[in-house]
Amino acid sequence: MGYFLEQLINGLSLGSIYGLIAIGYTMVYGIIGMVNFAHGEVFMIGAFHAVIAYLVLQALGITLLPVALIIVLVVTIFLTSAYGWTIEKIAYRPLRGSFRLAPLISAIGMSVLLQNYVQLLQEARPKSVPSLIQGNISLIESEDFSVSISYLRLFIIIATVVLMVFFTMLITKTALGRSQRACEQDMKMATLLGINVDRVISLTFVIGASLAAVAGLMFMLFYGVVDFYMGFIAGVKAFSAAVLGGIGSLPGAMLGGILLGVIESLFSAYFSVEYKDLAAFSVLVLVLIFRPTGLLGKPEVEKV
Amino acid sequence: MVQNLQPILNVEHLTMRFGGLKAIDDVSFTAYQNHITAIIGPNGAGKTTLFNCLTGFYKPTVGRLTLCSSNQSMLLEQMEGFKIAKDAKVVRTFQNIRLxxxxxxxxxxxxxxxxxxxxxxxxxxxxxxxxxxxxxxxxxxxxxxxxxxxxxxxxxxxxxxxxxxxxxxxxxxxxxxxxxxxxxxxxxxxxxxxxxxAMCTRPVLLCLDEPAAGLNPRESSDLNVLLLKIRQEHKTSILLIEHDMDVVMKISDQLIVLNYGKKIAQGTPTEIRQNPQVIEAYLGHTAVQVESNNNSGIHQ
Known part of the structure; x- marks a missing residue:
């Protein structure tokens, strides 16, 4: 029982990271109907920024953890969203209006480019950071078992919840969120009502990239190791999470991410670590067989 | 109508070509401020294409579209799509509703x-x-x-x-x-x-593409009231594409008739009703003779 709960918490925190990346996929898909294959690399770049920012802060002698974390967070978000913005500007915008596969190929190219770019700049060897947040809180103490949650996992889960609340408010309550949903539903009409669609799309990439940046920071804290290739598998997982939840649906992306994380950690706890990816993707296949639109996805609405 | 007429929209030599097809062929007209200008014509006459040119959907092959709002004039054909609504304050609705x-x-x-x-x-x-x-x-x-x-x-x-x-x-x-x-x-x-x-954007020119299509008689007379109110109370000029002659004849100040992309007539509802070219476009050549014998209009 105790073991199960611990693995569940483990899965939740891993799933939060997947979910945060998945939102970037799902938002971009929702608004321009393309899969941004470079998004995993944006996450990787976010993690690298976090490492670099942290090391710079250490060199400067700022070691008070909360202060350092906040500065790292802000710097990471800022720099990574600049990457997201630029990627859209140079790799996707010129291809808007061309045939559907063009931006997709461009995205794959961008993904390879970013991997090599980081490999050249930061070398291929993994970079490690000492684990920053240590300690546990005991949740349940009984005679048979005890469950404890580490501050790190608690931090990841709480940060994700806070981000989700903030993000949901942004999408449902503000002018930006409204115009974004408007562009999603009928881009041409949004233009005719005076919305600068290009800017809304740019901002979508910026939001997606900043969530990926937070995920990158969490990943760095969680595993303590980053390398130039980590964006690939994380990207594939997050994309699967987005598809599992129903691509285009924001709560779906988060749900898909958390499901995938939990399945992975439970499977590796009870069966085999080597085959955890197999389990995650088998669930994806099963869900798609019975619900092709994903868990929360809506069937494509015919536009009149 | 005896009042000093200020132009709101100047369309000059507008031509829109799709390959070999001239959807609009050298159309020029002026719409006036606080007027309801109706654009009528048989199916395929180029009415919606005209709207598409006005609102930036299409770039006209030839021609100039000048919007003269309060103190400045803007060339619509050179503006980016979203600026037509944002800066020039021209908005439109669609034949097939787009909410x-x-x-x-x-x-x-x-x-x-x-x-x-x-x-x-x-x-x-x-x-x-x-x-x-x-x-x-x-x-x-x-x-x-x-x-x-x-x-x-x-x-x-x-x-x-x-x-x-x-x-x-x-x-x-x-x-x-x-x-x-x-x-x-x-x-x-x-x-x-x-x-x-559309009105929420505080437009100076509101382009309505068949607003009465699919409405029942009561709804369409409500629409008349609404459009007249918009014109009178909100100083918005209206450009209207409509097949429902009841609506058109009742509320418009000026009519422009298109046929096969060409402007064939322009004038007040009464003038248009008696224009033989218009009757021919709508009812065919032989009908003109019958109609002129009866000496009645194309009403309905």
């Missing part, structure tokens, strides 16, 4: 208020803060802080935008359904919502 189907009525309206709000919010970050803070328990304290750094500005603007949207929802009789999803409305109500949403 944002998954949003509520109010959200549909608020989308058109986007621009001022976005600017005020500094891309929303501060707007979001002020919004959450306004709803919180610490209301007064926070509000003081926000007003000091100018963030309550967003809240005020948002309230103004909301009031403006509610005003227009009320005008079309949909205020009590403001929180329903747009796609749940009936056809007629969707049409009204589309017009209200």
């Amino acid at each position: 944002f189907p998954a949003m509520t009525l109010l959200e549909n309206m608020m989308v058109s208020q986007h621009d001022g709000l976005m600017r005020a919010a500094g891309y929303n970050l501060t707007g979001l803060l002020s919004r959450t803070a306004l709803g919180s328990e610490l209301k007064n304290g926070w509000r003081k802080i926000f007003s000091k750094i100018g963030l309550s500005y967003y809240a005020r603007l948002e309230k103004e935008a909301l009031d403006h949207c509610c005003f227009w929802l009320d005008q079309v009789g949909l205020l009590d359904r403001a929180d329903e999803i747009a796609s749940s409305l009936s056809y007629g109500a969707q049409r009204r919502l589309e017009i209200a949403r």
Whole structure:
């Protein structure tokens, strides 16, 4: 029982990271109907920024953890969203209006480019950071078992919840969120009502990239190791999470991410670590067989 | 009508070519301020293409489209799509209604208020803060802080935008359904919502593409009232494509008749009704003789 709960918490925190990346996929898909294959690399770049920012802060002698974390967070978000913005500007915008596969190929190219770019700049060897947040809180103490949650996992889960609340408010309550949903539903009409669609799309990439940046920071804290290739598998997982939840649906992306994380950690706890990816993707296949639109996805609405 | 006529839209030598087909062929006309100008013509005459050129859907092959608003004139054919609505204040509705189907009525309206709000919010970050803070328990304290750094500005603007949207929802009789999803409305109500949403942008020129299509007689006479009210009370000029001659003849000040992409007539409803070319376009050549024998118009 105790073991199960611990693995569940483990899965939740891993799933939060997947979910945060998945939102970037799902938002971009929702608004321009393309899969941004470079998004995993944006996450990787976010993690690298976090490492670099942290090391710079250490060199400067700022070691008070909360202060350092906040500065790292802000710097990471800022720099990574600049990457997201630029990627859209140079790799996707010129291809808007061309045939559907063009931006997709461009995205794959961008993904390879970013991997090599980081490999050249930061070398291929993994970079490690000492684990920053240590300690546990005991949740349940009984005679048979005890469950404890580490501050790190608690931090990841709480940060994700806070981000989700903030993000949901942004999408449902503000002018930006409204115009974004408007562009999603009928881009041409949004233009005719005076919305600068290009800017809304740019901002979508910026939001997606900043969530990926937070995920990158969490990943760095969680595993303590980053390398130039980590964006690939994380990207594939997050994309699967987005598809599992129903691509285009924001709560779906988060749900898909958390499901995938939990399945992975439970499977590796009870069966085999080597085959955890197999389990995650088998669930994806099963869900798609019975619900092709994903868990929360809506069937494509015919536009009149 | 004896009043000094100020032009609002000048269309000069507009030509739109699709390959070998001239959808619009050298059309020139002027629409006047506070007028309802109707564009009529048989199917395929180029009416909707004209609208598409006006609102930036198509780039005209040849021609100039000048919008003369209060103090400046703008060339519509050279503007980016979204600026036509934002700066030139020309908006349109569609023959097949284009709402944002998954949003509520109010959200549909608020989308058109986007621009001022976005600017005020500094891309929303501060707007979001002020919004959450306004709803919180610490209301007064926070509000003081926000007003000091100018963030309550967003809240005020948002309230103004909301009031403006509610005003227009009320005008079309949909205020009590403001929180329903747009796609749940009936056809007629969707049409009204589309017009209200367009009016929400405070346009100088409102282009309506067959607003009476699919409406029952009562709805279409309500529409007449609404359009006349828009013209009189809100100083918005209207450009109207319509097949329902009842609507056209009753409310328009000027008619422009297109046939096969060419302008064949222009004038007041009475003049148009008696124009033999127009009758020919609508009813065919032989009908002209019959009609002229009977000496009646094309009414209905």
